[in-house]
Amino acid sequence: MAAPIRILTAVPICDGHDSAINTINLEFIRHGIEVIYLGYHRSVGDIVRAAIQEDVRAIGISSYNGGHIEFFAEVVDLLRKRGASDIKVFGGGGGTITHEDAIAMRRKGVEQIFFAGTSLTEMTDYVRDNYGKARKKRSLSKSREIELARELTEIEGTYGKGKRPARKRKIANPQPPIRNSKVIGFTGPGGAGKTTLIDELVLRILLRQPTARIAILSHDPSVVGEGALLGDRATMINSQNDRVFMRSMATRGQAGGLSPATHDCLALLAQSNFDYVIIETVGTGQEAMPFQKNGIVDLTVLVMNPDYGSQLQLQKIVMLDLADVVVVNKSDLQRARTAHSEIEQRLEQNRRAQRLIDTVAKRHRDPGVDRLFDLISADRTR
Amino acid sequence: MSKLGRVVEAVEKYNRFVLDQVKRARTDEKFGRELITRWSETKAKTPVTHTPTGLPLPRLALPEIDEPGEIARYLFGEGLPGEFPFLNGAYREMYLEPVRENELGSYGRNGDKNEVAAEMSPANRSKVPTRPPRQSRPPEEPTRLFSGLMLAEDTNERFHYLTQHQRTHRLSTAFDGPTLYGIDSDADGVFGKIGEGGVAIDTVEDMVRLYDGFDLGSPNFSASMTISGPAPIIMAMYIAAAKSRFGSKVVPKLRGTIQADIFKEVQAQNETIFPIEASLRFLTDMVEFTTRKLPRWYPISISGYHIGEAGSTPVQQAAYTLSNGFAYAEMFAGRGIPVDQFGPRLSFFLDCGLDAEYIALARVSRRIWAIGMRDAYGAGPRGQLFKLHTQTSGRSLIAAEFKNNLTRTAAELMLAYMNATNSCHSNSADEPFTTPSEEWIRLAAHGQAILLEESGIFKHTMNMLSGSPGMKAVERAVEAGILDEFREIERLGGVLAAVEDRFQRSQIQNAAHRYEQQIYDGTRPIIGLNRYRNGTDDIPEVKLARTPRAKQQLQVDRLKKFKKKNVEKAKHALDKLVDVVERGENCFPALLDAVEVSSLGQITGRLQEVVGRFRPMV
Known part of the structure; x- marks a missing residue:
């Protein structure tokens, strides 16, 4: 089975009209497409950076607030400038984009504009017909970022065919095999706030370590051969930054919170000169131990929600034995104090130096997140 | 509870x-x-x-x-x-x-x-109710047309055009994307958005140009500003602009409305720039200031319009709008503002589409608001009034065979006035394409005049169409639906908790998805689109009101000049502002000083450093 089509969708800067794109995203994933959704009010720079890092086939832009001719053209131009013109641009804007506008936009390199009244089926067919076939030979990578993104695609593609790669993967410009990155793994149940927490940590790294570079490998669940909505970028507002390389992966049917290709992708990122490599699993169940056989992760963080049920439930969570750091996020909730003491008790059984930190990741400048940052960056301050 | x-x-x-x-x-x-x-x-x-x-x-x-x-x-x-x-x-x-x-x-x-x-x-209470006082002022025309395009001087010209035949000058201002998001016109990647879909406002100088030639302190003038995320900053600019033209004695006379509805932004419209709690705090700072110093100003317009436009059902629209209103009331009361001071300064804004619910949606809303404010908040008579501005549904208008939009808007106008809205905006038929052009605006305004002045439907008799058995049936069903939504929100811990839980947001998206499905499968007939379609794809000849590049450049140049001129003063004023915010005091007076010397984007940027940025909910 061919690997799913990956596309990026977004709404332009100063535009919050996300109703249409939400509907379209759902339709795309229903038809087996992996959609990396960047959200609304997104700049040209954010869109192009994300498209390159995610190595998508195309960018779909939904614009309702005017200025579309300039905006679409700027996206096309910046892709070209960055050496990524094999990423195509299409989009629509209901009635706000006239036929005349569309002609001007096509002239500037936009591949397709959908008008009001286009059916969802037409759009899905268009994406499958035009972006479904494997790319022909690709031009030489103009930057290490593009190269890295393509290598990740290659790894994912190999696993997508249902088997482990037979040959050793070749790296185009082999880096010396040094392990210079600190690899931190985040896991925990869905809705605990992992994504927000990581984004807040990224903000602190960017502010306090002015040259540090970060890679993020983020996961969302999907079933074999089906689509996925990869939406972490939409909420990770601080991670859309030139010093952050982010890649969203669908699990493509693998249980346990990661994708079959994760191990190899992580290995590649870990030797690609990032100061931090952060990996986030999908929301996991009690039995999950996603980083166990991995051997690459230096520090594992389990992010918990205070609402885990009875105290007995804690006994069943395997990661509580394995994690280096346990975070109780949403510690502003009523139940947080009970959660803290119950988890503390549970960790004491392990007789290991595990750390327990309370955070409210959604709060700006949260002191709990500051403590977590100090902990993960202790050996990294320059 | x-x-x-x-x-x-x-x-x-x-x-x-x-x-x-x-x-x-x-x-x-x-x-x-x-x-x-x-x-x-x-x-x-x-x-x-x-x-x-x-x-x-x-x-x-x-x-x-x-x-x-x-x-x-x-x-x-x-x-x-x-x-x-x-x-x-x-x-x-x-x-x-x-x-x-x-x-x-x-x-x-x-x-x-x-x-x-x-x-x-x-x-x-069981005494027989008697008649309220008659209005002493001559009634204002309920027509209030939304307008905003290109630069401040262009919108100003449009305002003068729109009000040339009106006794009262009631302006309604639309802002462009960068302004709505609190970004300056010289920010990266927004050039093409300057003056699109609304007027570009970066500085107090733009604000002076915007309302030039109007007597801001006159009882016959009122300004409405449709902006929420950066509303306190824009409000401060408006006050500063008025002071610069008429002196500080004009401040208590200022009349108008600023939207400033943060809840609906988070629930539906996505123009939020600070985290929710910080946004609500800045809002309350502003309300505390205006209820004291601008007693004729409406510092918040609690809006269901955008909830409806984002795809909610009519019942959701009314339920979320009313519950947002009650939550604001709770917040303002919590700040210590007396309910009889802020209650009469709350106003509402609803969408009116073609679904059956709209026959009585505003009627029922008015009743629930009055009862809630009287019996749960202890508001006096003036604080019980649900003062409503209605706009016909933009979402119901489509590009295909767009002249049908005149009929859609006319039917919606009829429904809006049957609900006794206090004021109304009728959409232009060309709205699916662009900022309305003069020809279609004129037709939209005339639609209202035909209904209210030319026809005998609304000018002779109150209750002309109220109280039919069908209307009663809709009222009962709508009220039950709204109360059910209230109970669900209450179960989730109240409005703020439900908002943070994305409750309203996901309900709205769900309804929007269903609506689209109904259009695609034809169960919701849209004439000219999925029924009686013309076959040929008619390309409408609509003259588009687009902002020329030269104007966009002019806005950027003026802004740069303003910033250069005020570089030192801005730094000082912004430091002072940040200081007040950090101390947790009411920051509105400091905002009033800051807008004199700094731009919208400069202020937003500094505030975001302190309180953070809004993290979108998806």
């Missing part, structure tokens, strides 16, 4: 009260007689007006009932127009033509104490 739970209880209790009164009117003979007397007096005192053809009509039509129970059901359950619980209208006469002297009769001359049912304490 949050306050919303108390509102549900209050409405249920009031409905029981109405039933009790009906029963009592039938069993308590004295009470029944009082009601009958009051009923026949009201009818007798109602002046008769004559239509142009000479047909005599009462200025207030009442149901033909003479049985005390039914009279009680009407007077307590609905209220006469202008009387609690205001189902039939916030005011007695709404859009009626002024009374001619020879028609006056005893009406309007009586020296009643004009006690309103709303004022009654629980102890004397």
Whole structure:
């Protein structure tokens, strides 16, 4: 089975009209497409950076607030400038984009504009017909970022065919095999706030370590051969930054919170000169131990929600034995104090130096997140 | 229980009260007689007006009932127009033509104490409600057209064009994308957005240009500004602009509305720039300031329009709007602002589309608001009024065979006025394509004039179309639906908790998805799109109002000049602002100073450093 089509969708800067794109995203994933959704009010720079890092086939832009001719053209131009013109641009804007506008936009390199009244089926067919076939030979990578993104695609593609790669993967410009990155793994149940927490940590790294570079490998669940909505970028507002390389992966049917290709992708990122490599699993169940056989992760963080049920439930969570750091996020909730003491008790059984930190990741400048940052960056301050 | 739970209880209790009164009117003979007397007096005192053809009509039509129970059901359950619980209208006469002297009769001359049912304490609540005072000011035209394009001077020109034939100058301002997101016109990647979809405002100098030539302190002038995320900053700019033209004595005279509705931004419209809590704090700072210093200003317009436009059902629209309103009231009261000070300064904004619910959506909303504010918040009569601006549905307008949009808007206007909205905006038929152009704006405005002035539907008689059996059925179903939504929000811990849980947001998206599906599968007929389609793809010839590049460049140049001129002063003012914010004091006075010397984007940027940025909910 061919690997799913990956596309990026977004709404332009100063535009919050996300109703249409939400509907379209759902339709795309229903038809087996992996959609990396960047959200609304997104700049040209954010869109192009994300498209390159995610190595998508195309960018779909939904614009309702005017200025579309300039905006679409700027996206096309910046892709070209960055050496990524094999990423195509299409989009629509209901009635706000006239036929005349569309002609001007096509002239500037936009591949397709959908008008009001286009059916969802037409759009899905268009994406499958035009972006479904494997790319022909690709031009030489103009930057290490593009190269890295393509290598990740290659790894994912190999696993997508249902088997482990037979040959050793070749790296185009082999880096010396040094392990210079600190690899931190985040896991925990869905809705605990992992994504927000990581984004807040990224903000602190960017502010306090002015040259540090970060890679993020983020996961969302999907079933074999089906689509996925990869939406972490939409909420990770601080991670859309030139010093952050982010890649969203669908699990493509693998249980346990990661994708079959994760191990190899992580290995590649870990030797690609990032100061931090952060990996986030999908929301996991009690039995999950996603980083166990991995051997690459230096520090594992389990992010918990205070609402885990009875105290007995804690006994069943395997990661509580394995994690280096346990975070109780949403510690502003009523139940947080009970959660803290119950988890503390549970960790004491392990007789290991595990750390327990309370955070409210959604709060700006949260002191709990500051403590977590100090902990993960202790050996990294320059 | 949050306050919303108390509102549900209050409405249920009031409905029981109405039933009790009906029963009592039938069993308590004295009470029944009082009601009958009051009923026949009201009818007798109602002046008769004559239509142009000479047909005599009462200025207030009442149901033909003479049985005390039914009279009680009407007077307590609905209220006469202008009387609690205001189902039939916030005011007695709404859009009626002024009374001619020879028609006056005893009406309007009586020296009643004009006690309103709303004022009654629980102890004397069963007293028969009497008539409220008549409006003393000549009624304002309810037409208020939304406008904003290109640069401040261009919008200013449009404002003058729109108001040239009007007694009262009621301007409604649309802002461009960068302004709505608190970004400067010289920010990266926004050049093409400058002046698109609304006017570009970066500095207080733009604000001066925007309302140039209008007398901002006049009782016949009011400005409405449709902006929420950066509303406190824009409000400060408006005050600063007014002061620079008319001196500080103008401040208490300023009349107008600023939208400033953060909840609906987070729920539907996505123009939020600070985290929710910080946004609400800045809003409350502004409200605290304006209720004291600008007593005629409406510092918040609690808006369902965008909730409806984002795809909610009509019931969701009303339920979320009302519950947002009750949550704001709770917040302002929590800051120590007396309910009778902020209550009368709250206003509402609803969408009116073509679904059956719209026959009574605003009527029911007005009733729930009045009961909730009186019985759960202890508001006096003026704080019970649900003052409503309506806009016809933009979402119902489509590009295909776009001239049909005139008919859609006309039908929606009819529904809006049947609901006795206080003011209304009618959309231009070319809205699916662009900022409306003058030709279609004119037709939209004339649509209202035809309905209110040319036709006899709304100018002779109050209650002309109120109270049909169908309308009653819709009212009952809509009220039950709204209360169900309230209970669900209450179960989630109240409005703020539900918002943070993305409750309203996901409900709206769900409804939007269903709506689209219905269009695609044809169960929701859209003429010219999925039914009676013209076959050929007609390319409408609409003259687009786009902002020329030269103008966009001019805006950027002016902004740069302003920043250069104020570089030192801005730094100082912004430091002071940040300081006040960090200390947790009311930051509005510091904002007033900051806007004199710094741009919108500079202020937003500095504030975001302190309070953070809004993290989108997806």
